[in-house]
Amino acid sequence: MASREVSTMIKQGFISDPTLSLSFSPSRTTSTTTTLSRLYSPSSSPPPPPTESTRPSQNPTLFEMMSEEHLRDSKTIEESRKKTQTRVAKLLTELKICSCNNWGLGSGDVRLTVVSRDGYRVSMDVHRRVLIEKSRFFEEKLSQSRENGVSHTVEISECDDVEVYVETVVLMYYDDLKKRLIGENVNKVLALLKVSAAIMFDAGISSCLEYLEAVPWSEDEEEKVLSHLSQLELHGSIAEVLQRVSSGPSTSARADDIFLKLLSGVLQAKDDKARREMKTLISRLLSEDSFEDDNRLDVSKDTLYHLCHRCLSSLVLCLSEATGMDGSRRDRGVLMAEIAREADNLQWIVDILIDKRMANDFVKLWADQRELAELHSKIPTMYRHEISRITAQLCIAIGRGNILVPRDCRFSLLSTWLEALYEDFGWMRRASRSVDKKLVEDGLSQAILTLSLGQQQVILLNWFDRFLNKGDDCPNIQRAFEVWWRRAFIRQYTGVQDSSQLQITLCNYPT
Template sequence: MKNPESLSQSSNHPNPNSLPTDKMVTGAGAATSKKRQRAVHAANLTASSSTRSSSSIVLDKPGPNPIHKPHDPSLPLFNDVASADVILRLTVDPTLSDLTSDHSPDDVVLYLHAACLRRCKYFAALLSDRWQPRNQDGRDDVVLAAPYRISLEVPPAPGAIEARISLLRLLYSDDDDFASTINTAAAAIELLPVALELLFEDCVRRCVQFLEAVPWTEEEESRILALVPLLSEDESKDLLARVSGTNNSSEEMLYGLITSVIHNPNMAYVKAFVAKLLREFSARDSAERVLERAFQSTFKVVKESMEDYTRPGVRGDHNETEAIQRLNLHTAMTNGRHLLWLVERMVELRVADAAVKAWSEQPSFTADLQRAFRDDAWRNIVPGLPGVLLRCTAKLSSAIASGTILVAAQVRKKLVNDWLPVLIVCKDNTSPLTPNNRPLYLDLEDTFLKIISTLPMLDAKELLQQCLIFSTRNFDDCPHLVMAFNTWFRRAARPPQGI
């Protein structure tokens, strides 16, 4: 900001905060705050013995803002021509104006009072005794020219002049009147940069306090973040706490949501909502890590439950052993459903690569399933368990067969090799086909045969021989098996191709 004596003087401004509060900065130069050192669009404030020749809007009706409470008679009236000792002109900075515009905004002239203006550190420094002439008798009391003229240059932004008038009105108000003016986030955002510019600490504090306590729109949040660098660390910490997370806060939140919905009953609608969040989550890598983490922990519970069921370590009362076995099956069933939901989400988001690899490295788990499904105990306890686990297998296998998930041939072979025996056991223990029903395992047969067709000839030969169980009494009921063998024989008949 420029000095109050001359438009041309602009250097070596003293700092008002370096002096006692009753002795503000004097001398030529801009009044700035050493405490804040704020890089704001400072208004150009100058004193002049004559007014500008441009047209002016004079607010010639003194009085407080209509939305304020009745005026305190102990305070001067805002914009009172009769009693004013300072004339302040608000004018658009010509160096920042739009040169292509034919219209020049009118100036605004305000009749103000030094006693009120001194509430603002900028004006307190500007009007301090070192800036003013002394009495001829050498006394220290300040003699202001009557009236003292100041010009304040304003950026040519919409609402810039109005924001400064609102702030100047607050200099004539007590603390209760702040609530009448700073009553919306938009109002606080408009006033805050002006208060920072003119070092009106009470207004800065009230704006920050209000913004910290009220909701923001997305646009308001962007504007507030742009103002945060102008605030001190203490002023900005509460605002930043609302918008700044830790490095992994998003992942922890997402994992918490997934854990909550998969471990609570009757959460179908919530599962649908979380599935939508996952689809729309902007950071795909984070979603992948969260889903993999949930998949691994849930899969571990299923495997441990089936291991405890097939190899119980309990010795003693038969009824107690049976109760524990039932609990193991129920635990496997419940977490199997959760696992299916997670697999569906991973396939949907195309982030199931790790799940496929984990599913293909389960010789021990699939052996436990074969042992469990060969007896009849599970039928009356968890009849849906084979279907749930085969659906997980089908989801992952279909993604491989369709090219949604690309994995190495060795992974494809291991997946079929481990899960084909489980499919065969399930087929042997499932009711026969009906004309209008195509069971899940037939779809899985077809998918396995498609995957086998992608393997090297020797690997395909080994696995195809295990698929003979897919055949039925009616030759027409297994076209997928016929096609798979015909494809293999056609390729086998081709002469070796040199490289």
């Protein structure tokens, strides 16, 4: 078969592949004499830099500023191209050494040219035997193209990165590719993987995947790895790499078991510093994108309320022990620390419930803790003030609209715990740096103002007498008192006669 016919068949084969644009043509000579220094050249040269006489001395025009910017960009591109040329030159030298040492081959019988999108070209002499043996793509295209005394020219156009294509060809001459990849960065290996997949260089694909499976990834690199692997559609060969980020189908029940174990571990931690750090970490992770992904596996409401009941039971036991304590029992300081710890545990779980918009049921649960409230009133304030922070938490959330519960439930909460909050407020404010006095007062004020006017009156008149006697040791909710006063005496609204029914008055206006 004539060499021209063989070349035509190969050209048609390459054009049919959507990932590469290659062309073949038989060479008129049987050998290649081009020197290494001429195997690469930029498609164009940037304009020369301006001389000192042409530079503006002052107040440059817009055109001059644009010209300067263009020159800077051109200089940057030129420097980048020079660096690329230097690296490519090293790769071509490495290619020549490998072809002799690893394969014992002489000069190549295929001239392979790689062309970038901006016209940058690199040519190299490679060996048909190596291409066919290493790449199923080249095997298909070159297996019928050889003719005695004739070498071929192959051109790969529109390349994203010429350097990566050259390096992929160099890898074909190595037996131990994974050793050759040691020290490369993840981005470079992903680029090599992409080219290896395009030309069906199986050894290159395997080595790149083994590298990716073995090295650590940054968070940005992880996103790139997953994106590249999904685009390349390598299917079963990427399973080992993906095991780092996927363990197979997960279920809500399985995830919830893990969450329960982690949360319980924090609640029972022995080291206080580690406990605080893990509380912060887990809270941040649980709140991360919590409402943006419908498929997200999250801690369940049942698990959180299970932990709430556990904390409440522990609090009741601790307070019961504190009320019956005498000189022969445990150290009071140890018991005080246990009460503070259990109260802090409950505060943490309530914070998670509020963040996940699951705290409505807890308001009723806390309002029903009359036994705990009674025990609370029988022990010294210094032992119990951390418990009142839970009431403050709920009032702040209600005042912000983050908890939506019926009015009767809100009133029941304050009926059970407001007196305790008043008593403990001074200790809360002095003993804990994390208590924001104004935040508590604003939250309490707003929560009170959500009640019926009669309920507001009962609570605020009681507060008025207490504040006059306690001063700063009582929450200052004057703002709520002012609003109630105006509602009750200045802007009286009489449209609602019966609080159990909605009264609607229709008015006819003249037309």
